[in-house]
Amino acid sequence: MTTTSHILGYPRIGDRRQTKFALEKYWKGKQDKAETLAQIEAVFTTNIQDQIDAGLDVITTGDFAHYDLVLTLATALGVVPPRFAGAETLDTFDRQFYFARGRDNTGKFADTAAWQMTKWFDTNYHYLVPELAKDQDFANTDFSQIIKQVNDAKAILDKNGVNKPLKVVLVGPVSFLYLATSENDDKTAHLDKLIPAYSQLLATLGELGVEYAQLDEPILSLDLDGTWQQAFERAYSTLQRIPPKIIVASYFDTLGNNINTACNLPVAGIHIDITRAKSPKQYAQQVIDQLPTHKILSIGVVDGRSVWTTDQAAAAEILGESYAKLGERLWVGSGSSLLHLPVDVSLENVPAALVGKLAFAKQKLSEVVTCAKLATGEIQADTNAVALNLTAPTSAAKARDGEFVERYAAQQDKLNLPLFPTTTIGSFPQTIEIRKARSQWNKGELSDADYENAMKAEIRRSVDEQEKLGLDVFVHGEAERTDMVEYFAKYMEGFWVSANGWVQSYGTRCVRPPIVVGDISRPTAMTVEWINYAQSLTNKPMKGMLTGPVTILNWSFAPSDTATRDILRLQIAEAINQEVGDLQDAGVAIIQIDEPAFREGLPLKTADQLHYWQQAVNAFKHSCSIAHKTTQIHTHMCYSSFHDCLAHISAMDADVITIETARSGLQLLDAFKGDGYHNAIGPGVYDIHSPRTPSSENMQVVIDEAVKYIPAERLWVNPDCGLKTRNWEETVAALANMIEMTKKVRQQYA
Numbered sequence: 001m002t003t004t005s006h007i008l009g010y011p012r013i014g015d016r017r018q019t020k021f022a023l024e025k026y027w028k029g030k031q032d033k034a035e036t037l038a039q040i041e042a043v044f045t046t047n048i049q050d051q052i053d054a055g056l057d058v059i060t061t062g063d064f065a066h067y068d069l070v071l072t073l074a075t076a077l078g079v080v081p082p083r084f085a086g087a088e089t090l091d092t093f094d095r096q097f098y099f100a101r102g103r104d105n106t107g108k109f110a111d112t113a114a115w116q117m118t119k120w121f122d123t124n125y126h127y128l129v130p131e132l133a134k135d136q137d138f139a140n141t142d143f144s145q146i147i148k149q150v151n152d153a154k155a156i157l158d159k160n161g162v163n164k165p166l167k168v169v170l171v172g173p174v175s176f177l178y179l180a181t182s183e184n185d186d187k188t189a190h191l192d193k194l195i196p197a198y199s200q201l202l203a204t205l206g207e208l209g210v211e212y213a214q215l216d217e218p219i220l221s222l223d224l225d226g227t228w229q230q231a232f233e234r235a236y237s238t239l240q241r242i243p244p245k246i247i248v249a250s251y252f253d254t255l256g257n258n259i260n261t262a263c264n265l266p267v268a269g270i271h272i273d274i275t276r277a278k279s280p281k282q283y284a285q286q287v288i289d290q291l292p293t294h295k296i297l298s299i300g301v302v303d304g305r306s307v308w309t310t311d312q313a314a315a316a317e318i319l320g321e322s323y324a325k326l327g328e329r330l331w332v333g334s335g336s337s338l339l340h341l342p343v344d345v346s347l348e349n350v351p352a353a354l355v356g357k358l359a360f361a362k363q364k365l366s367e368v369v370t371c372a373k374l375a376t377g378e379i380q381a382d383t384n385a386v387a388l389n390l391t392a393p394t395s396a397a398k399a400r401d402g403e404f405v406e407r408y409a410a411q412q413d414k415l416n417l418p419l420f421p422t423t424t425i426g427s428f429p430q431t432i433e434i435r436k437a438r439s440q441w442n443k444g445e446l447s448d449a450d451y452e453n454a455m456k457a458e459i460r461r462s463v464d465e466q467e468k469l470g471l472d473v474f475v476h477g478e479a480e481r482t483d484m485v486e487y488f489a490k491y492m493e494g495f496w497v498s499a500n501g502w503v504q505s506y507g508t509r510c511v512r513p514p515i516v517v518g519d520i521s522r523p524t525a526m527t528v529e530w531i532n533y534a535q536s537l538t539n540k541p542m543k544g545m546l547t548g549p550v551t552i553l554n555w556s557f558a559p560s561d562t563a564t565r566d567i568l569r570l571q572i573a574e575a576i577n578q579e580v581g582d583l584q585d586a587g588v589a590i591i592q593i594d595e596p597a598f599r600e601g602l603p604l605k606t607a608d609q610l611h612y613w614q615q616a617v618n619a620f621k622h623s624c625s626i627a628h629k630t631t632q633i634h635t636h637m638c639y640s641s642f643h644d645c646l647a648h649i650s651a652m653d654a655d656v657i658t659i660e661t662a663r664s665g666l667q668l669l670d671a672f673k674g675d676g677y678h679n680a681i682g683p684g685v686y687d688i689h690s691p692r693t694p695s696s697e698n699m700q701v702v703i704d705e706a707v708k709y710i711p712a713e714r715l716w717v718n719p720d721c722g723l724k725t726r727n728w729e730e731t732v733a734a735l736a737n738m739i740e741m742t743k744k745v746r747q748q749y750a
């Protein structure tokens, strides 16, 4: 008797980001489809080969999306929103990019608004939100991309002379609907037409000899109401029941109140992620007790979001007990897909203290196989948890003195800004010259002094442009930062930044999250010199520019347990607080502390959320607690929903918050209508993602709307995010319109 080892999914960007580079060349017209596909398929082949080589019992495929898994499925199901009419004549490869980018690579269709992107649960991965019509049918299906993966995987298995069952990953029907937007108020009404399409897809897979289908239903980790729980029963009882056997996968948290629903679905088995459970052992036990005795239970013990090696001793204990009860019905897997990890730690120059302690996606494959052997007792555990030994005492979070009204008046006395002060969010175009200088500097081809001079030249250019435009509050432009979190992590003690540890964030965009390796502190000032230099060039106030503790932690690899995260967040807050103090001492009067990921770490279960908000708010407040009354603290966020968290955003008590409004069609401002927010706001007056120059009339719509709810004296004028992805020409044109609009509204609302 034995167990079955498998994973839930694997990164598709490739160990050297091959997929990213291939697709970007294709989009730019620099290579044709055949060449592009050949490069991408090489990554696919490696993904299957890695699983075979690691010795996994079931080989997983179908997860190799070219952009996003939800998008792949929606495209396969024939979803074509009306503004993309005719797009069904494109093959699914080109069609999905048209949906995702709003731009058709074949040149057949005009540009239009891309599908919305939303964060995938509490990760920094973004999925594409399918748009369903009221009576959406799923008749025009095209499963060719999924079928191709199956056939290619089979060919690779054959070539290796191995005979292992295949498992295909699909987003499950209920989560698919939950995550989509629909013109139908009752999204579950789509099940009647959706389920036959899924059945057809499953039947096709069955005919191809696919043994298992992993239907991802991550919404099972949310607190679902009765309607959605019933939707599960309805969906799965009508789903076809000939091969492949269905494994319903939950991950990122426990099943919570959905445990009954999940255990009793008429499927072959379920997958649970115990890596995020408060007590993994009890959680596994609880599911085993409730699961009907013929079903498979896949236990995810290898954390799909942790870069650390697995605690074998703990895994052995839980799996051993589970195996005693489940026998062959026990499967051993990764908690979630390994998509959220960098690919291969063996490509890194790991510092001595970390050798043997890190495991990226490729290493996790072997860990899963090891854990399956620990379950049966075939081998004995030989590692324990890699503990972060946090020794630095964390003092209680502090907050700054004074009430907003009093502070803002004192700041105004000092700054003397006009009505509707104009500013930008921080970054200016990251030009080719900047990137070239940095890459030469990294390679040692440019001296520190020359690099510094190159960055200073960029700062001068930014200041000049702002001077010419006539902005009121300046920024230095962030030329010296590639990724802001990485920039600060490199300065702080307690982080390690890998050379090649890229993770897909959306489409071809990858990020390289720093890894927390110990107590976090700030040995030296991180930004003061750049800001001082920028301030020396102008009489206008220069904003200090920092990233907040909540965002730095959320965009790093750190332990997932709440207690450790609470400590780390405060340590980062203390480091930022020291930087605020130094900037203030250097005479900087306005300091922005960005928190674009403030909401991202929100736990999936409602019961855990209040604690998170309190900790996040306290950490932010601590990060600026050193600020004098006259030092104006700004923050910036760029996600699109404040409706359910305005009280917490208010509690941060930043003097000014700049937010994204243009793209979300003013809905965002809605949240500020009531009596919930008393401090100053800069609603983004134009969408920096748009390649077209926004007109000043369009920008004025935002201000005209905002003054209805927010007193003019508390309003700022700014774009909705940083400008680093734009070029200078676009930037200057758009900002000139913004200044022109501001002059008008100053007269109008004086």
Ligand code: GLN
Pocket (backbone or CB within 6 Å): 425, 426, 427, 478, 484, 545, 594, 596, 636, 637, 638, 721, 722, 723, 724
């Ligand atoms: N200050 C940062 C910038 O302008 C903010 C980035 C962000 O919101 N993600 O680039």
Ligand code: ZN
Pocket (backbone or CB within 6 Å): 425, 596, 636, 637, 638, 720, 721, 722
């Ligand atoms: Zn932003």
